[in-house]
Amino acid sequence: MHKRDFLRLSALGTSLALGASLIGTRIAMAANAEGWPAQSFAASSVDQVLQDLFQMRTLTESDRVHVLVAKEVDDALSVPVSVSVNHPMTDDDYIARIYVLVDHNPTPLASIFHCSPANGKAACYQRVKVLHDSPLRVIAQSNRGDIFAAKPEWVHVVKGKGAAE
Amino acid sequence: MSVLGTLGSRLTRRLGEVQIGLPENAKRGEIIEIRALILHPSQSEDKTLFIEEVAFALDGKTFCHFDLSSMSSANPYLAVPLRAEKSGMISAHWRNSQGQAGSGQKFLRIAE
Numbered sequence: 001m002h003k004r005d006f007l008r009l010s011a012l013g014t015s016l017a018l019g020a021s022l023i024g025t026r027i028a029m030a031a032n033a034e035g036w037p038a039q040s041f042a043a044s045s046v047d048q049v050l051q052d053l054f055q056m057r058t059l060t061e062s063d064r065v066h067v068l069v070a071k072e073v074d075d076a077l078s079v080p081v082s083v084s085v086n087h088p089m090t091d092d093d094y095i096a097r098i099y100v101l102v103d104h105n106p107t108p109l110a111s112i113f114h115c116s117p118a119n120g121k122a123a124c125y126q127r128v129k130v131l132h133d134s135p136l137r138v139i140a141q142s143n144r145g146d147i148f149a150a151k152p153e154w155v156h157v158v159k160g161k162g163a164a165e
Numbered sequence: 166m167s168v169l170g171t172l173g174s175r176l177t178r179r180l181g182e183v184q185i186g187l188p189e190n191a192k193r194g195e196i197i198e199i200r201a202l203i204l205h206p207s208q209s210e211d212k213t214l215f216i217e218e219v220a221f222a223l224d225g226k227t228f229c230h231f232d233l234s235s236m237s238s239a240n241p242y243l244a245v246p247l248r249a250e251k252s253g254m255i256s257a258h259w260r261n262s263q264g265q266a267g268s269g270q271k272f273l274r275i276a277e
Contacts, residue, residue, distance in 0.1 A: 036217045041234045077207075078238040102236060110236040113245075118228035120196040120248030126231070127238035129207075 037112065046101060046108045046137075053099065053109075054147060059139065065150035067138045074158040078127045085122035085140045085148065089115075095122035096143040102155075104134035130155045180204050183257050183269025191249045193275050200244045201257040201269070207239040216241055218260045223273070224253040235262075249275050 043049040050059070068082040087095050098113040110128040122140065130136065135152035142148075186200035199221060207215040219241065220230035229245050241259075256270035 036232050041232075105236045107234045107236045110234055112232040113229065114232070115229045115245070118223075118248060119246045121246040123246050124231075125200075125242075125244035127242055129236045129238060131236075 040109050040112075041107060043109065044106060046103045049101060049109045054139075057147065059147060059149040061151050062140075062148035065138055065140050065148050067136070067150045067153055069136055069153050069155060071154065072156045072158060073130060076131055076157045077129050079130045079155065080125070080127050081136065081138075082125045083113075083123060083138050083140075083150075087122050087140070087142065087148070089117045089120055089122060091117050092143075094143050095140050097141045098122065098124055099137075099139045099141070100126070100128060101137040101139070102128060102130050102134050103137065103152075104132040105129065106131070130157055133157055180206075181259075181265070181267040183259065183267060185255060185257055185269050185271040187255060187271055187273050191273065191275050193249060193251075193277070195249050196246050197249045197273075198244050199247055199255055199273075200242070202240060202242045203257070203259050203267075203269075204240055205259070205261065207235060207237060207241075214262055216259050216261050218258075219243060220258045221245055221247075222256045222258070223247070223251075225256070249273070251275060 040049055040052045043052055064086040066084045066086070069079065073079050081100055083098055083100070085095050085098065089095065094117045095115055098115065100110045101108045102110055111126060113124040113126075115122055115124070133154070133156050136155050137152045138150040140148045182204050184202040188197050191197045201219065201221070203216060203219065205216050215235040215237065216233050218230060218232055220227045222228065228247065231243060233241065252275045253273055254270050255273045256268055258266065258268040260266040
């Protein structure tokens, strides 16, 4: 399926989401998925998130984490974020998690991507909400505990769709 | 049922559906991109309904997964890499904040 088709479906889904009920069947998640980190997602400030995830260890900026995000967005509810980390993905040394945070969102932690050597490359793409002008941070953590933080990217939200006042 | 009713019913069934995109000509050892679009709302005001987890698997074995908050967009569109070592069934499983779940799958064919 082409990307254009995905985007068309996405727009369709958004319009449907308002009035329709979800039909879903309960299925078990994959057996080796870790539990959803409720505490980290409940934090309402970046400091709380960093305390919970990294116990406020010093996060040194690293140029091995590459983040692609628009500096100015007009759809606050769907901001594409592409991340790649220049790091080996071998069985004994690999990036295990990639965190995406938006400082000024009511829930700063947007996502945690758990990857493995099977990925072959530490990278992911997703779309997040950026409800106010805000720095967007990406932090990668290796299986050995090493932490690599990208330089925060400032995202400016043009007052339009989904933007908070 | 009216035409609109029939159409609405058909469209409603699409919610929760997973569309998976795979390369058509993957070669063994190549790092490929797997894309998934999940038709699902994301309500952030009361954190009442959003997708919490999405796991990607090859032949039933998970190789990566996302934990998401209500700050992920509606209709999550995710892309992840995979080192293509063998042909097999790629699946994406989701679970939302109300415990509902769903999945989609597509066969990945690797050229020998």
